[in-house]
Amino acid sequence: MTTQSRPPILLTMADYYGTLAAVRSLGRLGIPVTVAESKLLAPARWSRYVTRRVECPDVGDSDAFLEWLLRFGEAEPGHVLYPTSDDMAWLFALHREELGQHFRMYQPGVDVIYGLLNKQRLHDLCKDVGLDVPDTWFPEGEGDLEKVAAEARFPVLLKPQTQILFESHVKGSQVERASELLPRYREFLERNRYGRKLLDYDPKANRPMVQAFYTEAAQNIFSLSGFVDRTGELFVARGALKVLQRPRKLGIGLCFEEVPVDPELAEKVRALCKKLGYHGTFEVEFIRAGGKQLLIDFNPRFYSQMGFDIARGSPLPLFVYEAACGHEERLGEVAREALGWKGGGQYIYCHRGIFELLLRAQGLSGRLSSGEVKQWREWYARNRERAVDAVIDTGDWVPWMVDVAMHLRSYARHPKGFIRTMVLDR
Structure with missing residues (x-):
C-alpha cells in the first residue's frame, strides 16, 4: 500500500504525551495525522509530523465534543479513531455504533471498557483469572464505613473507583486514622463531581473506595504494557518499573526503567483480556508487595509514557492503525518484528x-x-x-x-x- 493511499488518523487531546508519541510514531511512517484540539498550548499540536490541525470543542464538554466528532466524521469519513484518555475510551465505546459509521475503529464495547476502568468490576475480573489485587473495600454508603474501619489497617487510601468524566482528576488521598474515615468520605462526595453521562450509566460510580496503603507504591510500581488483538493470540508486551513520580507517594510517573516481562504475569493479563473481550493497547500497573504483584490499574488506551515502548521496538500506534484498517497480514508482520526485537542495553524514560x-x-x-x-x-x-x-x-x-x-x-x-x-x- 502506498503512503498516499493510507487513511488518515484523527488524534485528540494534544496536551497528552501519549498523543505526541502517536503523532511522531505514525507521522514518521508517512501516515497522515490530523490533530483535533481546542488548546493553543498543546505539545502534540505543534509537532512537525502533524499533517493537519483542526479546532474542536474542549473534550471536557463531552456533549459538544461528541457532536463535533460526529459532524467531522460525517463530513470526512475514513479516519482512524483511537482514545488517549479514560474519558475518550469510555465515550468512544459508549457511542461506538454511531462513530463506527464514519470512523475506522478498533474499539471494544462500553461494558468491556467500563469493566476495566471501574475498579470494583476490575477487581472481580482479576480474581477470576488469578491476578492479585490490593485489599480494597467498596462501601455502598456511610453505613459500611464502620466495618471498613474495623477491618482495614491504617493508614489507607481513599480513591475514586473510576477516573471517567471525573472533574477533579485527583488520584486519591491518605487517611491516617479510623476516626478520620467518615469525615474524609463525606468530604470526597461533597468536593468531587462526575459528568452526567457517567452517572446516567452507573449512578453508583461516584462512591469512593478504600484501599490498603503500600509504602512500596512510591518506587516499586511495575508496568506491563502492549497490544492484544481480538483473538487474544497476538500479544506483545514490554515491562517497565516506575522509579519516580510526583507526588512521590501517589502521583504521575516521571521516570521509568526497563525491566523484563514476567511471562506468568503476562499470561494472566492476556487471560483477563480474553475473558472480558478486550482488544487494543493496554498499560497495566502493579505494586510489588509481600512477594506478590498486585494489580492497581488497567489503562485501555494510549498512555503517557507510550514513547518508551515505541523506542523499545513496540510501535503500539501502528498496531492500532493496521488493526483498525483491517490489515491483518501487515499487523502480523509488525507484531513479529516487535516480538523479535533485541534492545541491547538498559533503556530509561524520563520527562x-x-x-x-x-x-x-x-x-x-x-x-x-x-x-x-x-x-x-x-x-x-x-x-x-x-x-x-517524554x-x-x-x-x-x-x-x-x-x-x-x-x-x-x-x-x-x-x-x-x-x-x-x-x-x-x-
Whole structure:
C-alpha cells in the first residue's frame, strides 16, 4: 500500500504525551495525522509530523465534543479513531455504533471498557483469572464505613473507583486514622463531581473506595504494557518499573526503567483480556508487595509514557492503525518484528524538564536531601545513552518549547498546586 493511499488518523487531546508519541510514531511512517484540539498550548499540536490541525470543542464538554466528532466524521469519513484518555475510551465505546459509521475503529464495547476502568468490576475480573489485587473495600454508603474501619489497617487510601468524566482528576488521598474515615468520605462526595453521562450509566460510580496503603507504591510500581488483538493470540508486551513520580507517594510517573516481562504475569493479563473481550493497547500497573504483584490499574488506551515502548521496538500506534484498517497480514508482520526485537542495553524514560524542576524545588525545600538529588542526577547520567524523553526529540523541537510554556502557564495560574506537588511533595 502506498503512503498516499493510507487513511488518515484523527488524534485528540494534544496536551497528552501519549498523543505526541502517536503523532511522531505514525507521522514518521508517512501516515497522515490530523490533530483535533481546542488548546493553543498543546505539545502534540505543534509537532512537525502533524499533517493537519483542526479546532474542536474542549473534550471536557463531552456533549459538544461528541457532536463535533460526529459532524467531522460525517463530513470526512475514513479516519482512524483511537482514545488517549479514560474519558475518550469510555465515550468512544459508549457511542461506538454511531462513530463506527464514519470512523475506522478498533474499539471494544462500553461494558468491556467500563469493566476495566471501574475498579470494583476490575477487581472481580482479576480474581477470576488469578491476578492479585490490593485489599480494597467498596462501601455502598456511610453505613459500611464502620466495618471498613474495623477491618482495614491504617493508614489507607481513599480513591475514586473510576477516573471517567471525573472533574477533579485527583488520584486519591491518605487517611491516617479510623476516626478520620467518615469525615474524609463525606468530604470526597461533597468536593468531587462526575459528568452526567457517567452517572446516567452507573449512578453508583461516584462512591469512593478504600484501599490498603503500600509504602512500596512510591518506587516499586511495575508496568506491563502492549497490544492484544481480538483473538487474544497476538500479544506483545514490554515491562517497565516506575522509579519516580510526583507526588512521590501517589502521583504521575516521571521516570521509568526497563525491566523484563514476567511471562506468568503476562499470561494472566492476556487471560483477563480474553475473558472480558478486550482488544487494543493496554498499560497495566502493579505494586510489588509481600512477594506478590498486585494489580492497581488497567489503562485501555494510549498512555503517557507510550514513547518508551515505541523506542523499545513496540510501535503500539501502528498496531492500532493496521488493526483498525483491517490489515491483518501487515499487523502480523509488525507484531513479529516487535516480538523479535533485541534492545541491547538498559533503556530509561524520563520527562527531563519536570525531573530537573522537581530535583531543584524539593532539594531547596528539603524534601529531597542533597544526597538524593545527587543520586537521581547520577541515575540519569548513567543511563543517558538510552534515555527516552517524554517531549524532547532532536528532529521535532517545537513540542518541547510548547510543553515548557504550557507548564509555566499552569504553574502561574495555580501556584498553590505547584508548591504542594513540586515543592512540598504532597
